[in-house]
């Protein structure tokens with residue numbers, strides 16, 4: 238998985254591309270988000286547009302990010318989950334947990 | 349493997365992309381070249397620029413094309429074999445058999 | 460298509476082999492006549508079953524083997540996965556979609572498996588470990 | 601890296617499974633520390649050995665099995681391929697690079713295998729069929 242960060246105002250937009258799966262994507266996601274929190278960032282928007290799919294480990298890592306944000310008094314929100322990723326969020330009922338946006342600007346002002 | 353044909357003057361340039369391997373690329377190559385010969389074409393330039401690799405079946409099919417051209421009084425030449433494909437032509441000594449060009453225009457006027 | 464194509468994978472219990480398993484299952488599902496999207500989902504179900512066999516069953520001990528048989532037939536796709544672990548009771552696993560479990564960072568593997576194949580049968584092996592069989596029927600017509 | 605990662609594939613003799621074998625060998629070669637380009641070549645050598653086992657050994661009879669064991673260790677990569685065919689004498693195969701053979705449409709598989717791995721050992725199996733072992737050492741330093 239590829240990962241890039243854009244800092245827009247007080248929000249870090251994390252652009253993910255590839256699959257969030259065990260032993261690879263999940264580790265990349267964890268490290269990047271930890272780095273942001275450790276650097277004092279509190280508002281993280283995970284851009285899932287280019288994530289093709291996730292496995293249970295990847296989904297678990299999304300939840301771990303969410304919880305870590307809470308601990309630090311911050312928030313993690315989701316942007317543009319694609320077909321399969323969206324289905325998985327529904328299936329696992331995590332759509333009830335995550336605030337999810339279709340439009341980046343709308344997501345940015347929500348923080 | 350993907351295949352496209354450009355007719356330039358009396359030469360058919362066959363643009364191949366992908367791998368020429370057993371049961372897939374070799375069949376595509378065979379069918380396309382047979383179609384050209386059956387349609388009366390005699391001069392075929394196989395553009396290998398976007399062929400990533402071949403296996404022994406794919407290499408055998410190149411030779412089969414060459415022989416079929418001969419039978420029909422025609423010719424098959426090669427354009428721009430890439431790194432790995434070039435190595436395989438060397439290894440199998442087929443570079444001695446095939447006229448090979450780096451420049452399409454030069455190849456076209458050679459027929 | 461031959462009446463039955465089979466591919467068996469026997470591997471040392473290492474998570475880094477999981478993508479190969481996924482790809483293999485996806486390919487065999489395609490050979491069974493499923494389209495790309497269905498095949499990816501079937502691959503995902505096998506992936507989850509294999510992760511469980513490697514991680515929970517064999518506790519990622521590379522000296523223990525996981526055995527995966529993938530089969531494409533006229534009826535559809537099947538996968539049979541065995542490990543050499545302690546075994547477990549699948550009915551005892553908590554439902555990850557219950558309110559209280561939504562923030563758990565694991566426990567969603569079997570949910571994914573159930574979502575993407577038609578049947579899953581778990582049983583304890585006579586010797587040691589678990590045995591999981593998944594099938595996905597081809598709905599022709 | 602664990603001292604040895606192994607993946608065994610047991611398959612019905614069908615050419616359409618060959619890409620999976622190639623990908624598996626490529627991946628295991630990468631786990632053994634070879635770079636992408638070397639791994640592709642090693643995969644190609646295994647591919648050729650597997651094609652021979654399927655096509656020449658088992659004559660593409662899907663009821664006969666081909667067995668491929670791929671191994672990544674600190675020393676490098678190895679593949680062991682068996683079939684259930686008649687067996688053959690590898691030294692009797694003509695050299696495809698000889699003038700007279702250049703226009704043959706087959707007979708280059710073993711040449712490719714030799715080009716991309718360090719050692720190849722052929723033997724007849726006690727029961728039936730051939731057994732081929734290829735190794736590629738990692739040149740560290």
Ligand SMILES: Nc1ncnc2c1ncn2[C@@H]1O[C@H](COP(=O)(O)OP(=O)(O)O)[C@@H](O)[C@H]1O
Nearest residue numbers: 511512515516546547552565566567568569589
């Ligand atoms: N093959 C297995 N051997 C032993 N225990 C297993 C096996 N498969 C699943 N389990 C148990 O079932 C639980 C739930 O599995 P699962 O739903 O796949 O989620 P996860 O793998 O994320 O925990 C696991 O945490 C484990 O305790």
Ligand SMILES: Nc1ncnc2c1ncn2[C@@H]1O[C@H](COP(=O)(O)OP(=O)(O)O)[C@@H](O)[C@H]1O
Nearest residue numbers: 652653656657687688693706707708709710730
């Ligand atoms: N596993 C095998 N079982 C029986 N015969 C084999 C086997 N492998 C190779 N051969 C024989 O050796 C010949 C040369 O093989 P190879 O160099 O791979 O080229 P090709 O497969 O294109 O013929 C084959 O044509 C076949 O007769």
